[in-house]
Amino acid sequence: MTPVPPFPRSELPTPALVLDRAALERNIAKMAAFAAARGIALRPHAKTHKSGEIGRRQLAAGAVGLCCAKLGEAEALAADGIAGLHLTSPVVAAGAIGRLVELNGRSEALSVVADHPDNVRQLDAAKHGRPLAVFVDVDPGVHRTGVASPEAAVELADVIEAAENLTLAGVQFYCGSQQHIRSFAERRTAIVERTDYLRTVLAALRAAGHAIPVVTGGGTGTCRIDAELGVLTELQVGSYLFLDREYGDCELSPGDAPVFEPNLFVDATVISANTAGMVTVDAGLKALSTDAGPPVVMGGGRYAFMGDEHGAVISEGGALPGLGGRVTLQPGHCDPTVNLHDAFHVVEGDMVVEIWPVTARGRGT
């Protein structure tokens, strides 16, 4: 039903996920230059884009690999030719471990985290064709995943090193709850404190004889601080790519840090215009995730969700488009919004020039 590119953006069936290619490529280049200048590796998180096309661009700009939140994501990206995939969550279920080991047999430089000795023993017990690289996942205090103490980190590293089919690849330390602290100074204080704890964990591991070649973590909100502190050896940045409204609300870039540009939008059409001061558009909560609040209306006005399939665009003084007119919305949170769509409609100016599949859409298992 969607025309074959190139065609005018105004002819896109809506709601449509729209990606400004030039701005995307600038963001990729800026983060690559930032990391290169600071001597820190990049392993961007593919949970943000779930896309082979975009992943290949990040790798071409120097990324050492990509992170995946889910095994299904890694399977889909590996099938699309991406190597160097790192799974940032433990893989625990028996069936999933079987799939992981199979994937490791056909995907170069795969790695996974673990946070419990029982899980490590299960990983080791699977039928391996070659060793599986395992990271010790360290809980920075949010209690989502990770070992809870330096002692537990050492115990886990011991079990990994003792395992016949596993290699100890490093440590993962992801401060998820610090990424969106709005003030840069407060965010820095929090990360300095958390990094002191990470140093303690790394010191305990090294004292126990474990080489920790890679320390992976960080995100778009903290990458400048992580690079400055010099403990992480690679960054798992994801959202810098698209820069959603949620990160737009954060003070990301004091001083010399890169300034990223929003480039991911949802185009919608006005389908009803019978009320003064508002119009109804065809993008609701099945086209825009609600977890970070409403999208920004580019060009003015305020969006309010009106159910699964509709949103209101309410005038804040300016004119509104009429029936059949178009509205461009910047998502509150890119990652789950991308996961609602099957394709990126890549634009240059007013033309759709390419359509890229959301390769791992819905690959949640």
Add this chain to the structure above:
Amino acid sequence: MTPVPPFPRSELPTPALVLDRAALERNIAKMAAFAAARGIALRPHAKTHKSGEIGRRQLAAGAVGLCCAKLGEAEALAADGIAGLHLTSPVVAAGAIGRLVELNGRSEALSVVADHPDNVRQLDAAKHGRPLAVFVDVDPGVHRTGVASPEAAVELADVIEAAENLTLAGVQFYCGSQQHIRSFAERRTAIVERTDYLRTVLAALRAAGHAIPVVTGGGTGTCRIDAELGVLTELQVGSYLFLDREYGDCELSPGDAPVFEPNLFVDATVISANTAGMVTVDAGLKALSTDAGPPVVMGGGRYAFMGDEHGAVISEGGALPGLGGRVTLQPGHCDPTVNLHDAFHVVEGDMVVEIWPVTARGRGT
């Protein structure tokens, strides 16, 4: 990666959308019996399930057709052999009108709503193979879609009747914002008042010479009241099918109304268990929509979202499953949760017996 049914539910890759077939069929039968006893037609809303398999069961139980929120939904269900599709939102964009007319050429008993004379004229101007049935959409006061007054309804009906390629099929009146009023008495008061307004609109239309054979609207929250008041001739109920937590919070069934059973769940696996009193599961906001709050943990405990791919299950005194254990979650809101998944895993007892595709998943345009 998912095994071929039948297989034990415990072997499902998670997070997985799980549907209890027996309870689903009881809900379908109860609503069908309720409507038949009251002499009101059923046109269940397919936005809830987006599924050919489920739609066919609703039709087999006596439904006169299905509603669709989006043209893409209708295209997908028509391709799966479903007829009698009614589009509950205006179709406005030029490309979409072209698709609608094409669909009308190959799908029996299709209908669409309109709420503006300009839209009706555009619908009429398309190249039709046979007449298109159009409903006057009447705004019950929420200002999402619909004409805003009895005079506007008459004007729109006049334009539809005058159109060469269109037929006036009836009136749509959907009180969306009343569906979830928790108290039945308060919900009834609101619907009685809104139905008085609908009577005024219908009287104006009939006085102007328009036969209004069908008056369609209503939902799971108001169906008992709508049936009692006798103005709607058909019900667009959707959520009765699965009954999510949001409707579980409503007093749906005083007196003799049918009691529906929750039957749609998301199964998740514990992937981290390093903190006393909580475990982390592999279902986050890409597996469960957030717009109606957290899911209910079946068997006890409280769920909290921990990002895109994770949730916490927090003990409220009872024991929690261990690492690798399973948790069953009842979604806060079924419709957008279904839209996150590609398939229903249909269970009988502890066995997955069938896998049904979410036929129109993501068909949002």
